[in-house]
Amino acid sequence: MKPVLKLIKVxxxxxxxxxxxxxxxxxxxxxxxxxxxxxxxxxSVIMTLVKNPERVTCVDPVSPVMISNSATIVSELTSTPxxxxxxxxxxxxxxxxxxxxxxxxxxxxxxxxVFGIDCHGAFKVTDFADFAxxxxxxxxxxxxxMVKEGKEDERLxxxxxxxxxxxxxxxxxxxxxxGEKLENGITAEARTEKGKELxxxxxxxxxxxxxxxxxxxxxxxxxxxxxxxxxxxxxxxxLISNCIRCYNCRAVCPICYCKECLxxxxxxxGYDPARYLSLAGKKGALRMPVDTLLFHLTRLNHMxxxxxxCGMCEAACPTDIPLAKIYASIGDxxxxxxxxxxxxxxxEEIPLATFKENELETVAD
Amino acid sequence: MSEEFEPKIIAFLCNWCTYAGADLAGTSRIQYxxxxxxxxxxxxxxxxxxxxxxxxxxxxxGVLIGGCHPGDCHYLNGNxxxxxxxxxxxxxxxxxNLGSERVTLRWISASEGQKFADTVKEFVDKIKKLGPxxxxxxxx
Numbered sequence: 223m224k225p226v227l228k229l230i231k232v233x234x235x236x237x238x239x240x241x242x243x244x245x246x247x248x249x250x251x252x253x254x255x256x257x258x259x260x261x262x263x264x265x266s267v268i269m270t271l272v273k274n275p276e277r278v279t280c281v282d283p284v285s286p287v288m289i290s291n292s293a294t295i296v297s298e299l300t301s302t303p304x305x306x307x308x309x310x311x312x313x314x315x316x317x318x319x320x321x322x323x324x325x326x327x328x329x330x331x332x333x334x335x336v337f338g339i340d341c342h343g344a345f346k347v348t349d350f351a352d353f354a355x356x357x358x359x360x361x362x363x364x365x366x367x368m369v370k371e372g373k374e375d376e377r378l379x380x381x382x383x384x385x386x387x388x389x390x391x392x393x394x395x396x397x398x399x400x401g402e403k404l405e406n407g408i409t410a411e412a413r414t415e416k417g418k419e420l421x422x423x424x425x426x427x428x429x430x431x432x433x434x435x436x437x438x439x440x441x442x443x444x445x446x447x448x449x450x451x452x453x454x455x456x457x458x459x460x461l462i463s464n465c466i467r468c469y470n471c472r473a474v475c476p477i478c479y480c481k482e483c484l485x486x487x488x489x490x491x492g493y494d495p496a497r498y499l500s501l502a503g504k505k506g507a508l509r510m511p512v513d514t515l516l517f518h519l520t521r522l523n524h525m526x527x528x529x530x531x532c533g534m535c536e537a538a539c540p541t542d543i544p545l546a547k548i549y550a551s552i553g554d555x556x557x558x559x560x561x562x563x564x565x566x567x568x569x570e571e572i573p574l575a576t577f578k579e580n581e582l583e584t585v586a587d
Numbered sequence: 588m589s590e591e592f593e594p595k596i597i598a599f600l601c602n603w604c605t606y607a608g609a610d611l612a613g614t615s616r617i618q619y620x621x622x623x624x625x626x627x628x629x630x631x632x633x634x635x636x637x638x639x640x641x642x643x644x645x646x647x648x649g650v651l652i653g654g655c656h657p658g659d660c661h662y663l664n665g666n667x668x669x670x671x672x673x674x675x676x677x678x679x680x681x682x683x684n685l686g687s688e689r690v691t692l693r694w695i696s697a698s699e700g701q702k703f704a705d706t707v708k709e710f711v712d713k714i715k716k717l718g719p720x721x722x723x724x725x726x727x
Contacts, residue, residue, distance in 0.1 A: 458683035459725060484637065504646070509726035516637070516644050522679050523636040523672070548683075555678050560671065577667035579657065585674040586654075586692040 226412040227429035228421045230397070235405050238262065238362050241281040241311075241397075244424075248309055249275040253423055254335060255306025258296065259283075262361065265354060266347075269295055271308075283311055283339045284362035284399070286374070287350035291476040291532045293319030297329040304333050311337040314390040315381075315532035318565020319476035321392045322528045325572050328479045335420055338390020340399035342369050343382030346537065353377070366404070381533015381546035384453075386446050386554075389439065391566050395421060400442075401434030453551040458515075461548065464541035465514035471535035471545055477525045477564075485517055522552060527573045528564045529553040594648035594714040596623040598707075599638065601631045603661040604696045605653025611700030619704035620711040623651065630654070631692075632665025636676045639690060646723035649689045649714040651706070656694040666694065688713070689720060 232240040248254045249272065261270045262282040269292050272278050293316050299308065312320065317338040323329040342365065345353060350361075358364040368374050375383060390396045394417030398409040409429040412418035455461060469485065472478045493512070502508040531553055533546035557563055559582070560573045600606040606627045612619060628634055631654030639650045652673060654666040673692045680687035691710055695703050 455682055456684035458685060501645075505724075505726060507726050513644070515722075515725070516640055519640045519644075519679060519683075519685070520637045523640070523676055526679070527675060552679055552682050555682055556675050559674055559678055574668070574671060577664060577671055579667070582670050582674045585670050585677065586694055 226418045226421060227431070228410045228412070228424070228426035229407040229429035230410055230426060231407045232404060235363065236360075237284060237366070237404060237408065238280055238282045238360070240408060241283070242278055245272075245281050245309070245311070246275045246278040247424065248420075249273070249278065251423070253307075253420055254309035256308045258292070258299065258308055258310040260292075260311065265351070271299070281311065282362050283313060283397075284342070284365060285350070286342070286344045286353065286361070286365045286377070287347060288313060288344040288532075288534075288537075289347060290474065291319050291530075291534045292316045293323055293329070293476040296320050296334070297323050297476075297479070300330040300333065301328075303330070307333055307335060309335045309337065311339065312390070312393070313341045314338055314387055315341070315385070315530045315565075316476075317390050317393050318387065318530040319532060321565040321568055322477055322530065322572070323479065324568060325570075326477075326479060326528070331568070335395070335416060336393045337395045337397060338393035339397040340390070341382075341385070341388045342366070342374055342399065343378040343385065343388070345377045346379050349377050349379075366399075379533060379546070380536055380544060381531060381550070384446055384450055384533075384546060384550040385531060386443055386450060387531075387563075387565075388442060391563075392568055393417075398432070398435065401432045401436070401438035403432070450550055450554055453547050455548050455551055458548075462514055462518050462543055464543055465518065466541060467511045467514055467517055468540060470538040470540060471543075472521060474534040474538040475525065476530070476532065476534070477528045478521070485520075518548075522549075526553050527556050527560060527562065530564045592715060592719060594622050594711060594719070595646070596649040596651055596707075596710065596714065597642040597647045598623045598625045598651040598653065599628055599631070599634050600625055600651075600653040601655060601661075601666075602627055602629050604655035604659065605631075605693070605703065607697035608653070608695040608699045608703040611697065612704045613700075615700045617700055617704040619707040622711045622714075623707055630660065630662050630665035631669035632660070632662065632667075632672075634669060634672070636672055639676060643686065643689065643720060644722050644725070646720060648717075648720045648723075649691070649710060651710055652690070652692045653695050653703070653706075654692070656696055659696065685722065686717075686720065688717065 245257050256273045258271050259281045260267045262280045267285050324331050394414045396411045412421045529549050531550045536546040562573045660666045677687040
């Protein structure tokens with residue numbers, strides 16, 4: 223399909239106002255029964271499911287804060303069939319996680335119109351609170367100014383500063399920020415028939431390709447790919463030595479969807495006092511809690527091939543284990559091995575559910 | 588200690604091919620080192636990496652995984668899936684420097700008793716050169 227470009231007009235440099243008006247109009251014109259959008263409120267940016275157009279007040283996917291990967295919210299919203307169309311606005315890593323969840327049969331895209339937006343990244347929640355607390359009310363505009371000056375890197379969380387896919391893939395409509403003249407408007411690109419139909423009904427002026435886009439993206443990617451390549455996790459046990467096996471990383475992970483996890487029931491792995499003592503006897507000394515290495519390596523094995531590198535695991539870690547770095551690095555390597563990019567396309571099969579006859583010849587030696 | 592290091596190797600063998608191959612090695616009286624402990628699985632594709640990792644963290648010096656040759660899987664494609672899983676596992680162990688060379692996947696059919704014995708010999712030699720698994724000493 224030839225991409226269709228439309229322009230969402232921005233007035234007085236207010237991007238949030240333009241997006242707010244756009245999503246409000248979706249509801250008013252009944253092009254969607256509900257919208258799931260990030261709104262700036264209560265000192266943060268939170269996901270809101272809105273049916274009343276008047277309650278679309280401040281759509282803000284730009285402010286540098288991301289409290290969760292919303293793909294899990296979409297998964298919950300589509301766990302049983304719904305009649306209404308829901309328009310959802312996601313960051314690229316959230317949209318990728320949604321693609322993986324659809325393929326893992328944990329979400330349905332049928333009733334969704336998925337909007338993705340170019341992403342400049344997010345800060346740690348506490349850093350964002352500081353950023354907003356420094357007298358900024360429009361944190362989205364303030365952040366875009368910071369990006370213009372090239373200063374966002376200083377505060378980006380690890381996952382974002384290593385992100386090599388800051389533009390949305392596999393969405394119905396992609397909203398563009400990189401290299402755009404945002405004072406004129408945000409370019410919306412329809413990538414599917416569903417998206418095209420919707421944009422045409424919105425009566426928007428035509429948009430155009432930005433010449434700057436490739437250049438801006440190229441610069442971001444070059445820097446980050448170098449950083450990704452340079453990651454060294456060869457001292458793995460030390461990197462995870464602060465693990466207290468709280469499973470927060472698993473809880474916030476959009477890909478870790480299993481209703482039952484082998485780590486939940488300790489009896490499955492055989493921990494009773496006698497076993498602790500026998501292990502301690504065998505090894506001479508036992509690190510408590512046990513099996514942090516087993517946990518991290520197993521979790522990596524089970525989900526890294528679908529990891530979208532959103533970095534929520536690191537954000538949720540109470541002891542600051544550099545999980546974003548670990549997952550970005552191993553995920554990149556595993557992706558190359560299997561020629562698979564999580565969230566790239568709905569058509570590609572989940573790598574652990576498929577195979578090719580002639581591949582990985584060196585694995586079985 | 589002047590005693591030679593004798594590695595402990597855990598072998599996960601599929602019921603239809605490699606386990607039968609090991610059996611054939613035995614009934615054919617082919618000699619191979621006694622360092623391996625065999626665990627029989629129905630299919631190499633049924634091996635969750637957690638068992639391999641657990642073996643390594645609890646002090647096994649090596650893990651040998653045996654399955655049917657590509658195209659010969661009793662369940663049609665379990666071995667192809669095993670190959671992907673082992674590929675991921677070895678990538679992770681490699682990046683994290685935890686000894687990907689201590690894990691080996693081999694295709695050995697029910698008629699390849701000699702190949703089974705040779706594989707064990709070769710693997711035991713390789714692990715002897717590598718020395719004991721450092722994770723043995725780590726406090727899990």
